[in-house]
Amino acid sequence: MSKNILVVDDSVSIRQMVEATLKAAQFNVTLAEDGQDALDKCSRGQFDFVLTDQNMPRMDGLSLIKALRGKAQFSKTPIVVLTTESSDDMKQKGKAAGATGWMVKPFSPDVLLNVLKRVLG
Amino acid sequence: MSIDVEQFHGVFFDESEEHLQAMEDLLMTIDVDAPDIEELNSIFRAAHSIKGGSGIFGFDRLTGLTHIMETLLDKARNQSIELDTAIVDLFLETVDILKATLTAYREQQPLPEAEIAAGIAQLEATLSAFDNAPKADSVQNQDAIEEDDGFGFFDDLPEPDSTSETVEASADTDDLFGDLAFGAEAQSAERAAPQATTEEEDGFGFFDDIVTPDVNNSPQSDEAFGFFEELPEPPKTPVASVTPIQTAAKKPATTNNSSAARESGSIRVDTAKIDGMVNLVGELVITQSMLSMIGRDIEGQSGEMLQAAIDELQRNTREIQESVMSMRMLPVNMTFNRFPRVVRDLSQKLGKQVKLVIEGGATEIDKSLIEKLVDPLTHLVRNSIDHGIESPQTRAEAGKPESGTVILSAQQKGSSIIISISDDGAGLNRERIMDKAVQNGLPVSLDMPDSDVWQLIFQPGFSTAAEVTDVSGRGVGMDVVRRNIESIGGRIEIESNLGKGSSFSIHLPLTLAIVDGMCVTVGEQIFVMPLLNIIESFQPKPEQIQTIGNDNVLWIRDEYWPLVPLHQMMQVDDAIAEPTESIIVLLESGKNRFGVQVDALMGQQQVVIKSLEKHYKKVAGVAGATIMGDGKVALIIDVDSMAQSCQLTIKHEVCA
Numbered sequence: 001m002s003k004n005i006l007v008v009d010d011s012v013s014i015r016q017m018v019e020a021t022l023k024a025a026q027f028n029v030t031l032a033e034d035g036q037d038a039l040d041k042c043s044r045g046q047f048d049f050v051l052t053d054q055n056m057p058r059m060d061g062l063s064l065i066k067a068l069r070g071k072a073q074f075s076k077t078p079i080v081v082l083t084t085e086s087s088d089d090m091k092q093k094g095k096a097a098g099a100t101g102w103m104v105k106p107f108s109p110d111v112l113l114n115v116l117k118r119v120l121g
Numbered sequence: 122m123s124i125d126v127e128q129f130h131g132v133f134f135d136e137s138e139e140h141l142q143a144m145e146d147l148l149m150t151i152d153v154d155a156p157d158i159e160e161l162n163s164i165f166r167a168a169h170s171i172k173g174g175s176g177i178f179g180f181d182r183l184t185g186l187t188h189i190m191e192t193l194l195d196k197a198r199n200q201s202i203e204l205d206t207a208i209v210d211l212f213l214e215t216v217d218i219l220k221a222t223l224t225a226y227r228e229q230q231p232l233p234e235a236e237i238a239a240g241i242a243q244l245e246a247t248l249s250a251f252d253n254a255p256k257a258d259s260v261q262n263q264d265a266i267e268e269d270d271g272f273g274f275f276d277d278l279p280e281p282d283s284t285s286e287t288v289e290a291s292a293d294t295d296d297l298f299g300d301l302a303f304g305a306e307a308q309s310a311e312r313a314a315p316q317a318t319t320e321e322e323d324g325f326g327f328f329d330d331i332v333t334p335d336v337n338n339s340p341q342s343d344e345a346f347g348f349f350e351e352l353p354e355p356p357k358t359p360v361a362s363v364t365p366i367q368t369a370a371k372k373p374a375t376t377n378n379s380s381a382a383r384e385s386g387s388i389r390v391d392t393a394k395i396d397g398m399v400n401l402v403g404e405l406v407i408t409q410s411m412l413s414m415i416g417r418d419i420e421g422q423s424g425e426m427l428q429a430a431i432d433e434l435q436r437n438t439r440e441i442q443e444s445v446m447s448m449r450m451l452p453v454n455m456t457f458n459r460f461p462r463v464v465r466d467l468s469q470k471l472g473k474q475v476k477l478v479i480e481g482g483a484t485e486i487d488k489s490l491i492e493k494l495v496d497p498l499t500h501l502v503r504n505s506i507d508h509g510i511e512s513p514q515t516r517a518e519a520g521k522p523e524s525g526t527v528i529l530s531a532q533q534k535g536s537s538i539i540i541s542i543s544d545d546g547a548g549l550n551r552e553r554i555m556d557k558a559v560q561n562g563l564p565v566s567l568d569m570p571d572s573d574v575w576q577l578i579f580q581p582g583f584s585t586a587a588e589v590t591d592v593s594g595r596g597v598g599m600d601v602v603r604r605n606i607e608s609i610g611g612r613i614e615i616e617s618n619l620g621k622g623s624s625f626s627i628h629l630p631l632t633l634a635i636v637d638g639m640c641v642t643v644g645e646q647i648f649v650m651p652l653l654n655i656i657e658s659f660q661p662k663p664e665q666i667q668t669i670g671n672d673n674v675l676w677i678r679d680e681y682w683p684l685v686p687l688h689q690m691m692q693v694d695d696a697i698a699e700p701t702e703s704i705i706v707l708l709e710s711g712k713n714r715f716g717v718q719v720d721a722l723m724g725q726q727q728v729v730i731k732s733l734e735k736h737y738k739k740v741a742g743v744a745g746a747t748i749m750g751d752g753k754v755a756l757i758i759d760v761d762s763m764a765q766s767c768q769l770t771i772k773h774e775v776c777a
Binding site: 010011012013014016017020053055056057080082084091094095099100101102103104105106107108109111114115118 | 126128129130132133136163165166169170172173174175176177178184271272273274275
């Protein structure tokens with residue numbers, strides 16, 4: 001059964017590219033343009049994996065993660081936060097917010113699929 | 122698994138352009154002494170977005186520059202550095218370099234390497250001036266990490282088959298949970314199994330699954346996780362509801378354009394799709410007028426009902442037509458919005474004080490015109506500032522306010538859009554222009570009306586600037602400006618008052634695909650002439666027709682007009698040859714005026730222009746074709762090119 005992935009990023013081009021990559025790998029993809037939009041999508045469905053950018057208008061990635069962890073159905077969902085700063089500071093914050101892991105941006109489609117494989121099998 | 126990533130490049134370019142424009146707009150209005158944190162955040166996010174996308178799509182010349190800019194911006198918004206005009210100027214220059222680099226990528230031209238390197242150097246210099254060794258390290262760290270695999274997990278990765286349940290059960294969970302003091306987290310990530318360490322260098326990483334299923338309420342979450350000071354408004358996170366961060370609510374400029382657009386209910390549409398619609402609507406108009414014609418022949422009650430229905434159809438079609446045409450229309454502000462910057466930079470550079478006023482920016486013009494107007498407008502604005510507006514001193518001496526004003530305005534008048542650039546500067550100098558014209562060997566006469574004199578500046582090689590400034594004095598500008606305008610179907614008019622100022626107005630047709638025309642017959646053929654170009658039409662009297670050499674000319678309104686027998690030019694047989702038995706239509710286009718001889722007038726009609734150029738070579742005098750209500754094809758006259766090709770030197774010979 002295909003897994004459902006939620007992709008959250010304020011950049012149209014990145015959303016499109018990730019969507020195409022994931023669909024080609026037989027995943028179901030839902031897109032959101034910022035944290036708020038993602039929360040709306042989450043209130044209407046369940047996801048097997050959430051990939052979120054950090055810097056977004058309205059609600060950023062860390063806030064989204066914190067919000068999701070507060071919801072019963074998303075408390076264990078694998079959430080990976082994208083970060084262009086792989087400083088420890090950012091990682092700390094990601095962990096503190098409840099992210100399952102992090103991924104450095106820019107990433108190649110291969111890394112993305114690799115991460116998904118490691119988490120979802 | 123390879124997908125073609127290139128298909129997303131266009132979207133990335135569009136997005137990044139919007140980001141760069143937003144950054145520029147914000148930088149222009151930022152108050153250096155008391156910068157708005159939200160504005161800084163927006164600028165930061167825009168730079169960050171471009172950086173992210175550029176890395177993913179491989180446009181690395183954008184990455185390096187945006188990265189350092191982002192670092193500086195971060196410090197600015199954290200208030201660890203203070204902004205000053207020099208830094209803002211540097212940011213603006215960086216935006217320029219980014220724009221140029223983006224264009225180079227988009228058009229696959231050589232990248233401006235020298236400027237990029239210089240830009241990076243300057244930003245780095247500014248950064249180090251604030252003495253931030255740690256930050257410099259993080260830049261290096263960034264590079265180091267990016268070389269590796271690019272991900273990491275915060276704790277031992279759960280078994281691939283199971284989800285976080287396994288993790289919960291693992292003994293490690295409790296250990297790490299206990300270590301979840303704020304500062305210890307980074308270390309615990311490293312202390313985890315070697316696997317985690319190597320994964321850190323892989324470009325991604327996994328934390329442990331920290332939240333146990335029982336933990337749901339906020340107090341506990343808060344204790345375990347902590348706050349994020351960098352957020353514009355710390356989100357209050359009660360369990361189910363989240364307050365959106367809406368600090369930018371009252372400032373639409375700070376949200377990036379596409380999400381603002383989404384909030385207001387618009388979508389991006391490929392222009393090809395709109396063009397397709399325009400075409401189909403054109404076909405609809407033609408079909409509908411065919412129906413109309415046929416319907417006229419049907420008598421009786423059915424005939425009446427049919428007519429009524431067709432009238433209704435006509436109304437609907439017209440509405441669709443207008444609606445579709447308006448889809449291609451965009452506010453002229455999209456062209457105007459770059460000018461505050463142009464004016465600011467140029468006036469600084471030339472030591473003049475100039476205020477720019479923009480009026481009618483919401484006026485809409487066809488999308489194809491937005492881009493094409495940029496060059497001519499830029500040249501005209503530069504002209505105004507360079508040659509029009511005087512130096513503050515000169516202005517003061519003349520009793521004018523030291524700051525000059527340039528007004529950029531757009532308005533719709535009937536079926537034209539008029540875009541004008543006016544200044545309260547020195548105005549055009551008639552004598553100097555006449556002198557230069559004589560110097561260049563152009564035909565002038567002492568009693569030429571001012572409007573004719575002003576048009577002289579459009580001649581190639583014409584610049585009366587005493588010194589050629591590198592900005593606009595090269596003398597190659599104005600003729601190109603006029604040609605650009607004419608190529609989009611417009612014309613440019615000049616008004617000027619010595620000592621008071623000048624005004625350049627560009628007249629553009631409102632829509633390009635539909636024309637209001639006068640249908641005329643020549644033999645069996647029908648031609649359509651754009652109403653815009655028609656002065657008047659009449660049946661000539663014998664004394665109005667004169668012969669010069671082999672050609673007929675008109676003597677009308679006390680001057681000679683060239684006469685074009687359309688049947689000759691278009692090689693139509695069976696047309697009325699004798700001018701006094703035909704109809705003369707007086708046409709004008711720009712400065713050219715001439716008469717066209719046709720058999721008869723048929724009536725006014727709105728026609729849809731169909732281009733012939735896909736199948737036939739371009740012919741002088743023909744703009745395209747259209748299908749009349751009865752199915753016949755009519756050619757649409759291109760008054761401009763007809764004027765050019767029909768030997769207008771006749772007039773000069775006659776009048777000289």
